[in-house]
Amino acid sequence: MNYSSTRGNSEQVTSAEAIIKGLAGDEGLFVPDSLPPVDEAFIEELVPLSYERRAEKVLGLFLTDYTPAEIHDCVAKAYGNGKFDCEAKAPVTDLGTMQVLELWHGPTSAFKDMALQLLPQLMSTALKKTGEKSQVLILVATSGDTGKAALEGFKDVPQISIMVFYPEGGVSRIQQLQMVTQEGANVNVTAVKGNFDDAQSGVKEIFADSDFARQLAGQNVKLSSANSINWGRLVPQIVYYFSAYADLRKAGRIAKGETINFTVPTGNFGNILAAFYAQQMGLPIHKLVCASNANNVLTDFLNSGRYDRNRQFFKTVTPSMDILISSNLERLLYHLTGDTSKVAGWMGELKTQGVYETDSATRQQLQDKFWADWVDDKDTKACINRVYQQHKYILDTHTAVAWQVAENYQQATGDRHKMVVVSTASPYKFNGSVLEALAVGTDGLDEFALLDKLQELNTNPIPKGLGELKHKTPRHQDTCAKSAMKKAVFAFIGQQ
DSSP, X not given: OOEEETTOOSOEEOHHHXXXXXXXXXXXXXXXXXXXXXXXXXXXXXXXXXXXXXXXXXXXXXXXXXXXXXXXXXXXXXXXXXXXXXXXXXXXXXXXXXXXXXXXXXXXXXXXXXXXXXXXXXXXXXXXXXXXXXXXXEEEXXXXXXXXXXXXXXXXXXXXXXXXXXXXXXXXXXXXXXXXXXXXXXXXXXXXXXXXXXXXXXXXXHHHOHHHHHHHHTTTEEEEEOSTTSHHHHHHHHHHHHHHHHHHHHTTSSOTTOOEEEEEEXXXXXXXXXXXXXXXXXXXXXXXXXXXXXOOHHXXXXXXXXXXXXXXXXXXXXXXXXXXXXXXXXXXXXXXXXXXXXXXXXXXXXXXXXXXXXXXXXHHHHHHHEEEXXXXXXXXXXHHHHHHHHHSOOOOHHHHHHHHHHHHHHXXXXXXXXXXXXXXXXXXXXXXXXXXHTTOOOTTOOHHHHHHHHHTTOSSOOOHHHHGGGGOOOOOOEEEXXXXXXXXXXXXXXXX
16 A cells, blocks of 8 residues: 655655655655455454454554564554553443543553554664665654653664654643653653644644755754654554444444444544544444534534634643644545645645635535534533542543533434543543542642542552652753754754
């Protein structure tokens, strides 16, 4: 299977080449030339398998230039060696009205581990397969979870270095501590003065600068990405939607071939896009429900077809969703329209004007496939409290947004298909907000006392990686303005 750009240049690459490059030469995103169809028999074959074996089967449909042995090795390294605290890797917990897909059992306690433990293995294998001799520098912009997951995944991987930019003051204290204490000889963490969109647009500008690329090439360095613009980051996310369905079948919670719904909390659109891919391949999904916080640009877009980032930016209790530029929408628009010139035009308008509007046919497709709503901080906290009172189950803030939007969808539509709420982070990562929602006093408590306080209420223990932060020393204290990000990259390269 080959991959091409969403913006229509003639470049066609293998999956290994797409994973190394990250971004296409015309600034578009790589997409598969076709989506491999699956039938009911394929899905049923997944039911008795482990998560790892399910991953091998789904990945093999897309990574056709990797041998089965290479995929097996990548998967084993990503999900083995005790990295995950749950044998199922991504279990589905039955809470009656909702099924909760828990994606936070990896080393950094967030859903990004599901992809970012695998991407470094795919990329390292790709470098060997293609004979690439350059040093690869991974540039990442993070709203909190991607940064730590990428740092942990790429730590000390040969031939690859990683530099993470995060918005100063725009991530939770736990997220910040996870990043600034990161060990590894090939890693750098730098705070950007601004919000996540400033960090993300700064990274995109670096990728788009051909002169900068030539300067890096002179030092035998090539850029790539671990954000979900990289196909190697997105394709592992497709796996857990198939796995969730297989687990529901295995537990007898759904019948063979039964259609279900997913509600996904998302800011950059990658997580729900992976569900869209699974649906288009043949996984029986009725409706994809997109859950947003007060930065509700996706809600407005999916309901109106008009994307407008020219709006107030809010810092919320769901910082991983505090995003106004959702990069992966570009892939969705490509698949809905099949028109690269339209996609390139809309992305150009977004870059220059901050707004674009799709045609009526595309708008109708968006509304047919998606339902969207948003939740403010007050209702997010109320949801955490209510779910705890009803189920003695603690949601993190992002998962609470999804739960509330799922309920809103069911009430608005009367749809009674079984609903899977995608849970993207451990509540321990956002302990202060969660404890406040549970009406537990937090005055005078530091981050680690907050962890202990939450443990008193939670049946799940404090994740090992978070508990160990107390004994780690900050190693990364760099800050820069958005305009100085290129200079920061050169400084890091000079240290390698």
